[in-house]
Amino acid sequence: MDASSTRRTVTPTPTLIFDFDGTVALGAGPVRAYALAAVAGIPAEQRTDFLTRVLDEHSDAEALDGYDRVARAARLLGVTEQELSAAYLHSRSVLGGAEAPILAPxxxxxFLEQARAHAEIVLVTNAPAAGIDRVLRVLGLAPxxxxxxxxxGKPAGFPAILDDLRAAPLPERFxxxxxxxxxLSIGDIWENDLxxxxxxxxxTALVGTRIPAGATPDLAAERxxxxxxxxxxxARGQVVPAP
Known part of the structure; x- marks a missing residue:
C-alpha cells in the first residue's frame, strides 16, 4: 500500500455567518424602544401619529428594516442625527429587557449545536459591542x-471581514x-447582509418577508x-447551492 492510498482526505471547513437584528434576535421590542426614545425630539402634537406610523411595519416600503423606518420618519419631523444616535444607543442599552424584549427563532x-460539529459559526452585526454578550446570554446562545x-459597518465592511476570517485560524474543535x-451568510437585509x-x-440565505428587486439568494424563507x-x-457538505 503506497502513501497516497493512506492519506486522509481533509474536507474544507465551511463558515456560517449570522446577522443579529431580525435574524437571531426577533421581536418588535427593540424598534419600539428606539421609536419611544426618538419621539422626544418630535413636537408633542405629532408624537402619537409618528409612533403609530413607525410601529406599523408596512408603513414605509422603502425602509430596510424597523430601525430605518423610525429614522426616516423622524428625520422628516426634524429629529437630528445626534438625537437619533442617542435614541439608538438607548434602545441597545435596554435590549433584551422589559423595555425591548426579544426572542430567538x-x-x-x-440547530447551532448541530451545525457547530461541521462549521464555524460567526455573528456579524452593525450594532455596538456594549451589551451584546448579555443579550446572547438572554437568548441562550452565548457559547x-x-x-x-x-x-x-455592513455592507461596506463585509469584504474586510471576509478577508480577516480567511486569515484567522479555525476553532480548536476542528x-x-x-x-x-x-x-454562507444568513440575514434579513439583502443589501447589507447578503x-x-x-x-x-x-x-446566501435571506429570511423575512422583504425581498427587494434584484435579490438572488440561494435560500429564502420567511422564518x-x-x-x-x-x-x-x-454545513455537512451534502447540498451546496450554486451562486
Missing part, C-alpha cells in the same frame, strides 16, 4: 458563536490541518427555522 440553539463581530471552505457576500462568490434542514445539509 424557534430551535436556533439546537454557540465562535466569533462575534460588532460595529461591522483538526489541526483543517482548511477553510465556503461561506449582497456583499454574493459579490465574493459565496452563498429562519424553515431553513434549518437545508443549512445543516450545506
Amino acid at each position: 424557534r430551535g436556533l440553539r439546537e 454557540l458563536f465562535d466569533r462575534v463581530i460588532t460595529q461591522a 483538526a489541526a490541518d483543517a482548511t477553510r471552505g465556503p461561506v 449582497a456583499p457576500i454574493r459579490e465574493r462568490g459565496h452563498h 429562519l427555522e424553515t431553513l434549518y434542514p437545508e443549512l445543516l445539509a450545506w
Whole structure:
C-alpha cells in the first residue's frame, strides 16, 4: 500500500455567518424602544401619529428594516442625527429587557449545536459591542458563536471581514490541518447582509418577508427555522447551492 492510498482526505471547513437584528434576535421590542426614545425630539402634537406610523411595519416600503423606518420618519419631523444616535444607543442599552424584549427563532440553539460539529459559526452585526454578550446570554446562545463581530459597518465592511476570517485560524474543535471552505451568510437585509457576500462568490440565505428587486439568494424563507434542514445539509457538505 503506497502513501497516497493512506492519506486522509481533509474536507474544507465551511463558515456560517449570522446577522443579529431580525435574524437571531426577533421581536418588535427593540424598534419600539428606539421609536419611544426618538419621539422626544418630535413636537408633542405629532408624537402619537409618528409612533403609530413607525410601529406599523408596512408603513414605509422603502425602509430596510424597523430601525430605518423610525429614522426616516423622524428625520422628516426634524429629529437630528445626534438625537437619533442617542435614541439608538438607548434602545441597545435596554435590549433584551422589559423595555425591548426579544426572542430567538424557534430551535436556533439546537440547530447551532448541530451545525457547530461541521462549521464555524460567526455573528456579524452593525450594532455596538456594549451589551451584546448579555443579550446572547438572554437568548441562550452565548457559547454557540465562535466569533462575534460588532460595529461591522455592513455592507461596506463585509469584504474586510471576509478577508480577516480567511486569515484567522479555525476553532480548536476542528483538526489541526483543517482548511477553510465556503461561506454562507444568513440575514434579513439583502443589501447589507447578503449582497456583499454574493459579490465574493459565496452563498446566501435571506429570511423575512422583504425581498427587494434584484435579490438572488440561494435560500429564502420567511422564518429562519424553515431553513434549518437545508443549512445543516450545506454545513455537512451534502447540498451546496450554486451562486
